[in-house]
Amino acid sequence: MESTRKKLITLLADAKDSFISGQRLSDELSISRAAIWKHMKALEQEGYEIEAVSRKGYRIVSFPEEMSVNTIQWDLRTVWLGQKMYYRNQVDSTQSIAHQLARDGAVHGTVVVADEQVKGRGRLHRPWHSQKGKGIWMSIILRPNIEPQRAPQLTLASAVAITRMLKSVCHVDAKIKWPNDIFLHNRKLAGILTEMQAEQDLIEYVIIGMGINVNQNQTDIPDSLTEIATSLKLETGETFKRETLIQSILKELEVIYDQYIQQGFSAVKSHWEEAAYRMGETITVKTRNQKWDALLVGIQDDGALIVEDQTQNRRVLYSAEIDWKRGKEE
Ligand code: BT5
DSSP states (O other): OHHHHHHHHHHHHHTTTSOBOHHHHHHHHTOOHHHHHHHHHHHHHTTOEEEEETTTEEEEEEOOSSOOHHHHHTTOOOSSTTSSEEEEEEESOHHHHHHHHHHTTOOTTOEEEEEEESSOBOGGGOBOOOOTTTEEEEEEEEOOOSOGGGTHHHHHHHHHHHHHHHHHHHOOOOEEETTTEEEETTEEEEEEEEEEEEETTEEEEEEEEEEEEOSOOGGGSOGGGTTTBOOHHHHHSOOOOHHHHHHHHHHHHHHHHHHHHHHOTHHHHHHHHHTBSSTTSEEEEEETTEEEEEEEEEEOTTSOEEEEETTSOEEEESSOEEEEOTTOOO
């Protein structure tokens, strides 16, 4: 049922403004014309505006305002990523849903999208503000055949996918702050949270959570974040259709993920470096029990961060928080 509906929408959407006859739809989908009519009624319930003209057939006049699996998938040009998708109006966190689905055997490439998260989270259980209808709150289930210690490289690959989407669809040059932040004009536009279930040398699954601020106005950003956060709308003055952005991220991620699996991290590294934020600047490094100043040098062939401490010693960081020195913010 679900896939017939999806095929029906694809046929109608591909026809753009032209009508498709009931007979052709019934032939292509191998269902009766009465069944086609029932599907049309169901689509109208979902918010599609359908025009039916006798002897001409059907066409979609407008798509629903509300996001749904159908509106995200109809122009999704991926082979495997997001072909299985779940959409929820409100969740605690798409990460929790994805973990549950993965434990229950969800296939590689399954995607969970929510309109609102009430307990969205960042790293170290920090809260992630995920207002209803304003952003992309999405988790992706991957089952890569790589060693568990390489999983953080997927965060960097995902960051590249997001910046590529931002460039091609939104025409903005966003930057990546190692390891998981996307910055636009010195404010945080998006964050990535990578979580993993693994056993010794084997990854059972990885969940890539992406939070991207899209259509928030200034009043939508909580006071505690006004200094550090921004949205695409605030930076460009434009409102974006979240579906279009999701379709593009999934396409970009599918391409870069496949290259990464075939060629290793070198396929990601140069793209990452092109979008790297503030290389060569002085930063503050915070590890579990230390805080010190360093120069940001770059990333290694395995994605780890290279910094130079104040005695000019190079140090390699696999996990840490980095921050810019005060006074250099703008
Ligand atoms: C992150 O953590 O940046 C990862 C955020 C991942 C969110 C996605 S949404 C879909 C999926 N489901 C989830 O529950 N999570 C993922 P971190 O680097 O720890 O940054 C968290 C910090 O960012 C917070 O402490 C705030 O300072 C700031 N912050 C919170 N909400 C924000 C927002 N909407 N925009 C910009 N900054 C925000």
